[in-house]
Amino acid sequence: MAETHSLQDLQQPAVSSKVFIQRDYSSGTICKFQTKFPSELESRMDKQQFEETMQTLNNLYAEAEKLGGKSYLEGCLACLTAYTVFLCMETHYEKVLKKIARYIKDQNEKIYAPRGLLLTDPIERGLRVVEITIFEDRSIGSGR
Amino acid sequence: FPPGKASMRECEYSQISTRSSTPMETPYKKRTPKRKKWEAFPGRNKFYCDGRIMMAKQTGVFYLTLVLILVTCGLFFTFDCPFLAQELTPIIPVLGGALFLFVLGTLLRTSFSDPGVLPRATPDEAADLERQIDVANGTTGYRPPPRTKEVVINGQTVKLKYCFTCKIFRPPRASHCSLCDNCVERFDHHCPWVGNCVGRRNYRFFYMFILSLSFLTIFIFAFVITHIILKYFKPAGCKWAVVVCFFSVWSIVGLSGFHTYLISSNQTTNEDIKGSWSSKRGKDNYNPYSSGNIFTNCCMALCGPLPPSLIDRRGFIEADAPQMAPPTNGITMYGATHSQQSHMAAATPLLQQQSSEPVIITSSPENGTSLPARASLTLGGPCTSLPLGQPTPPTSTPSLTLHHYLTPEEVPSPPGMLHCGSPLGHSHTVQASFYNPASQDSLHEDSVRGLVKLSSV
Numbered sequence: 359m360a361e362t363h364s365l366q367d368l369q370q371p372a373v374s375s376k377v378f379i380q381r382d383y384s385s386g387t388i389c390k391f392q393t394k395f396p397s398e399l400e401s402r403m404d405k406q407q408f409e410e411t412m413q414t415l416n417n418l419y420a421e422a423e424k425l426g427g428k429s430y431l432e433g434c435l436a437c438l439t440a441y442t443v444f445l446c447m448e449t450h451y452e453k454v455l456k457k458i459a460r461y462i463k464d465q466n467e468k469i470y471a472p473r474g475l476l477l478t479d480p481i482e483r484g485l486r487v488v489e490i491t492i493f494e495d496r497s498i499g500s501g502r
Numbered sequence: 503f504p505p506g507k508a509s510m511r512e513c514e515y516s517q518i519s520t521r522s523s524t525p526m527e528t529p530y531k532k533r534t535p536k537r538k539k540w541e542a543f544p545g546r547n548k549f550y551c552d553g554r555i556m557m558a559k560q561t562g563v564f565y566l567t568l569v570l571i572l573v574t575c576g577l578f579f580t581f582d583c584p585f586l587a588q589e590l591t592p593i594i595p596v597l598g599g600a601l602f603l604f605v606l607g608t609l610l611r612t613s614f615s616d617p618g619v620l621p622r623a624t625p626d627e628a629a630d631l632e633r634q635i636d637v638a639n640g641t642t643g644y645r646p647p648p649r650t651k652e653v654v655i656n657g658q659t660v661k662l663k664y665c666f667t668c669k670i671f672r673p674p675r676a677s678h679c680s681l682c683d684n685c686v687e688r689f690d691h692h693c694p695w696v697g698n699c700v701g702r703r704n705y706r707f708f709y710m711f712i713l714s715l716s717f718l719t720i721f722i723f724a725f726v727i728t729h730i731i732l733k734y735f736k737p738a739g740c741k742w743a744v745v746v747c748f749f750s751v752w753s754i755v756g757l758s759g760f761h762t763y764l765i766s767s768n769q770t771t772n773e774d775i776k777g778s779w780s781s782k783r784g785k786d787n788y789n790p791y792s793s794g795n796i797f798t799n800c801c802m803a804l805c806g807p808l809p810p811s812l813i814d815r816r817g818f819i820e821a822d823a824p825q826m827a828p829p830t831n832g833i834t835m836y837g838a839t840h841s842q843q844s845h846m847a848a849a850t851p852l853l854q855q856q857s858s859e860p861v862i863i864t865s866s867p868e869n870g871t872s873l874p875a876r877a878s879l880t881l882g883g884p885c886t887s888l889p890l891g892q893p894t895p896p897t898s899t900p901s902l903t904l905h906h907y908l909t910p911e912e913v914p915s916p917p918g919m920l921h922c923g924s925p926l927g928h929s930h931t932v933q934a935s936f937y938n939p940a941s942q943d944s945l946h947e948d949s950v951r952g953l954v955k956l957s958s959v
Contacts, residue, residue: 376626376630378626378627378630378631380671381673383653383655383660383662383673383674384653384654384655385655385656386655386656386674386790386791387673387674387675387687387688387791422807423806423807423809424807425801425802425805425806425807429805429806429807430801430805432805432807433801433804433805433806433807433808434805436808437706437710437804437805440603440604440607440608440611441607441608441611441707442607444808449807449808449810450807451807451808451809451810452810455810481810481812482814483621483624483627484620484621484812484813485812486620486621486623486627486670487627489626489627
């Protein structure tokens with residue numbers, strides 16, 4: 359096969375487009391993403407699957423920002439120690455962010471990568487968007 | 503090339519010339535050491551201690567604040583405390599000392615932490631948004647109307663504005679600080695006294711600072727007066743402390759009271775000044791963010807979970823990931839590891855974007871809290887670049903001794919020489935015709951300037 363390949367082509371499939379799921383501010387300033395299924399993904403995956411992923415993500419972020427007994431305790435303790443306690447301890451939000459990172463990795467491995475998609479952790483985009491990279495479909499036949 | 507390498511390459515890529523030796527064309531040879539993201543930060547901020555400390559550009563007034571607090575407390579502890587400890591009780595200096603440490607701690611925490619800066623949109627995001635807006639407007643004219651989106655939050659209609667500098671739709675309650683050139687979440691105001699913006703992530707520290715400072719000034723004021731009265735004829739070396747405290751008490755206590763009101767009604771200074779939620783605007787106007795209960799509002803503001811920093815200052819700048827196939831409407835320049843500062847934006851509006859971030863999670867030790875131990879921040883600590891007690895005049899250009907931040911003049915490579923690994927060509931989108939962040943953000947500029955003046959009273 360005497361084709362000219364660029365180095366990148368042989369490493370990984372080319373990106374054909376990116377879809378950005380924006381934030382949903384209808385409930386205020388809490389971190390929540392829109393769950394509407396984008397049309398660009400229609401040929402690649404199930405609507406159900408996608409909505410489930412987004413809903414779980416939203417629930418996880420809600421957990422991170424939840425105002426409850428535990429977060430109040432943490433806040434008061436931090437204030438009393440003049441916030442030095444965070445030098446040795448992780449905040450509740452950070453713990454949940456790690457959980458979210460694991461979840462996204464898991465989803466990518468199980469559901470998205472086999473379909474030529476990749477979810478980017480929103481924290482890398484400043485919690486503004488969920489970026490879904492759509493890779494060129496290299497499979498033979500129709501793009502499914 | 504060593505023979506082994508050449509043959510390995512030949513097996514896989516027979517068509518590629520193995521004679522390319524310039525570092526720019528071989529993405530796998532990382533000649534340049536990895537830079538951290540704070541070094542390429544597009545806002546007008548200063549960073550110290552390898553990105554752990556983040557402040558505004560003008561820090562002169564902050565040093566004044568530090569000097570005032572340190573000198574006043576120093577005088578109090580030196581001249582008044584020995585007498586008071588003897589005559590009254592030694593608890594006085596102990597309490598004073600604790601208050602002083604708390605004040606200093608919260609001040610440094612406010613000044614050095616990330617106020618909640620929103621990172622700017624990646625080129626892909628910006629292009630996507632542009633496309634959506636063009637579709638919505640049905641026009642690609644040179645002077646598009648101001649871009650707003652309306653959202654209904656808890657029954658109240660809120661307008662989301664598009665930020666031309668950061669290329670994002672600002673979340674509700676966020677605002678663009680023209681002094682720091684950043685969009686900040688839940689923007690309260692830019693405080694020159696602490697040398698930083700006050701936003702979502704450091705508002706509680708700011709409030710604790712002014713509250714504890716109120717107590718401290720009242721404390722010092724009261725005990726110095728006591729000292730003077732008890733020793734009426736002996737001139738106590740504390741007249742200066744009295745004067746400072748007297749004037750501070752009114753302004754600081756007033757400010758604390760104001761912020762207590764803001765917290766209990768869950769408003770920002772910005773919103774209060776603009777009267778966003780005042781009933782004068784309309785009978786149905788109310789604050790959609792307030793829970794309605796003073797106690798809940800206070801808990802939310804002061805004891806809620808501390809959100810993480812979104813800008814990952816100490817993470818390494820990664821090389822470019824898979825590039826997009828050329829879209830129909832052109833795409834901004836990629837791979838700007840040498841991002842320009844925003845005041846170069848007029849000349850090169852596109853290069854101020856950070857490098858397009860790949861899907862690799864950068865392994866940075868940085869987590870949400872960014873402050874090193876308070877104790878180490880005194881002189882002699884790792885941050886030797888901080889000349890405490892040496893105020894810089896606010897109007898001067900940033901003193902070169904202070905910042906580690908690369909100014910555009912120091913950045914070596916000119917725009918043309920970007921090592922885009924992709925073989926695909928890129929084209930500039932011609933946005934210069936309507937890209938004018940100063941005028942588009944002028945509404946915000948005015949309001950921010952107004953706030954700066956207010957807080958310096």
